[in-house]
Amino acid sequence: DTAVSQTPKYLVTQMGNDKSIKCEQNLGHDTMYWYKQDSKKFLKIMFSYNNKELIINETVPNRFSPKSPDKAHLNLHINSLELGDSAVYFCASSQLAGGPWETQYFGPGTRLLVL
Amino acid sequence: AQKITQTQPGMFVQEKEAVTLDCTYDTSDQSYGLFWYKQPSSGEMIFLIYQGSYDEQNATEGRYSLNFQKARKSANLVISASQLGDSAMYFCAMKGGGSNYKLTFGKGTLLTVNP
Numbered sequence: 001d002t003a004v005s006q007t008p009k010y011l012v013t014q015m016g017n018d019k020s021i022k023c024e025q026n027l028g029h030d031t032m033y034w035y036k037q038d039s040k041k042f043l044k045i046m047f048s049y050n051n052k053e054l055i056i057n058e059t060v061p062n063r064f065s066p067k068s069p070d071k072a073h074l075n076l077h078i079n080s081l082e083l084g085d086s087a088v089y090f091c092a093s094s095q096l097a098g099g100p101w102e103t104q105y106f107g108p109g110t111r112l113l114v115l
Numbered sequence: 116a117q118k119i120t121q122t123q124p125g126m127f128v129q130e131k132e133a134v135t136l137d138c139t140y141d142t143s144d145q146s147y148g149l150f151w152y153k154q155p156s157s158g159e160m161i162f163l164i165y166q167g168s169y170d171e172q173n174a175t176e177g178r179y180s181l182n183f184q185k186a187r188k189s190a191n192l193v194i195s196a197s198q199l200g201d202s203a204m205y206f207c208a209m210k211g212g213g214s215n216y217k218l219t220f221g222k223g224t225l226l227t228v229n230p
Contacts, residue, residue: 031216041154041204045217056216090160097216100148101167104210104218106160 003027004107006091012113013081021076021110023091031055031097032074033104034066037088049074050097081114088112117142119207119221126226128197135182136192136224138207144168146212149190151181154223155203163205166190194226202228 004025013019025032033056034046048056049068063079074091091107118141128134140149151163166174166181174181182191190209194201204225208218 033217035218041223043206043208043218043220048216050216058217088158092160092218098212100144100146100210100212100215101165102148102210103150103162103165105162106152108159111158 002108004091004093004105006089006107006110008110009108010111010113012115014115015081015083017081018077018079019081019112020078021089021091021112023074023076023107025072025091025093025105025107027093027095027105029093029095029105030071031094031102032068032071033092033094034074034076035090035092035106037090037109039087043090047074047076048097055097078112081112083114086112086114117144117147117209117211117215117219119209119219121207121221121224123224124222126224128194128226128228130199130228130230131196133193133195134197134226136194136205136207136226138190138192138221140188140190140207140209142209142211144211144215148210149181149183150208150210150218151179151190151192152206152208153201153203154206155200160206164192197228199228199230202226 033048047066092104094102153161207221
């Protein structure tokens with residue numbers, strides 16, 4: 001069984017559209033994250049939820065809205081997509097949020113291309 | 116603020132040889148964790164190894180070991196007996212303690228293993 005899964009794996013869409021990416025983890029973890037990997041492979045945190053509560057909200061355009069219906073799921077909705085949103089979006093999870101020992105396990109990534 | 120520096124954009128190694136990937140970090144936290152992830156060309160992020168700031172021994176996981184030098188703020192990844200499948204992007208990351216929930220990543224090192 002896949003520990004952290006994301007759908008879709010690939011997403012090609014037109015500028016101005018609204019799209020969602022879904023993430024599910026079956027590890028029983030309390031904390032989930034969204035990271036963005038840009039074209040230069042740099043990874044940066046976007047959001048994090050701990051047991052459905054938002055705990056990290058980095059400087060991200062408000063066109064991006066995360067939603068956590070339960071602690072096993074974290075979705076990312078993007079409104080009015082722009083060319084610069086093209087990137088790979090990774091979902092990750094960890095047992096808990098705090099503690100420097102908390103290993104984050106990543107999903108396979110969603111490759112978003114905005115045309 | 117936390118910072119991770121990986122100074123080697125690319126590295127080459129012969130199959131069966133050992134290779135060291137450099138990582139230096141900067142943080143004001145007393146307690147922190149250091150992580151290495153592997154990203155093959157297929158794109159997923161694979162957790163390799165973890166080192167805690169208070170761990171007295173260097174971490175090892177199979178062919179991976181972490182050369183942790185706290186005073187120099189370095190956490191180099193050593194891969195022994197390189198295999199062709201080790202060719203990938205390698206990211207060093209750190210996580211602070213307390214309410215610092217996010218992983219801060221370096222820019223990565225692209226390792227190529229030659230036959």
